[in-house]
Amino acid sequence: MRPSPLLFGLAAALAASPAPAHGYTLEGTSWPGGTLTVGYDPQHAPIDANAAIMLAIATWQAADPALHIAYLGNRPGDVTIDWGAVPAQADAAVTHLYPVGPVFVSATITLNTAMPWGYQTASYEAGVADLPSTLIHELGHALGLGHSTDPLAVMFPSLALGDRRRTLTVDDIAAIRAVYPPKPLADGLLFATHTPEVAR
C-alpha cells in the first residue's frame, strides 16, 4: 500500500521551541531590512509558475508591511525558484537556505518536476499538487519561518495531494511579524486623512 503523498518536504533544520504559546517556529535568520528579490528559472517547468509566485509573494507581503519583496520574473533573485528533481521523490519541493550568521545571503526553492502540478480551483481536487499552496509554504521558509504545529497554518509541515492551503492563519501572520516587525504607526503621520466637511 502506497503512503499518501505529501507536498511539503522539510526544508531546514527547525529551531528548538520548548512549549511555545504559539504554533510557529523560526529559523533565526532573516533578510536585512526585510528587503529581498525573488526570481525564477522556467527551464524544465511543466507548468507556468508565474501567477503562483506572484500570489505567494503577495500573500506574505500583505501580512507584514515590514517586508519589501521585489519580483524579478525570469531572472535569478535573492530567492530563486527553479524546477528539478528533489532528494525525496515524494516531496513537492525543497528549499535550500544559505545564511551567513543571522542573515540570509540567498535561497533556492526547487519544485519537483515529477509532481502532478496544477492550480486548484476547489479546496479539494484529487491528484493535483496545488502550486500556489506549495510556493506560499516554501517562500515562508525562504523568509525565515520554520514549521508550525497549527494544522491550518500554511507553515504546517505537510499537505496532502489534492488539498489546498493558501490562506495565512493568525499563527502564520504572528510568525512573519516576529521576524520582520512592522513599525508602529505614528498617529496622524502615516495615514493622515483629510476628509472634507460635509454640510448637513
Ligand SMILES: [Zn+2]
Ligand atoms: Zn516545510
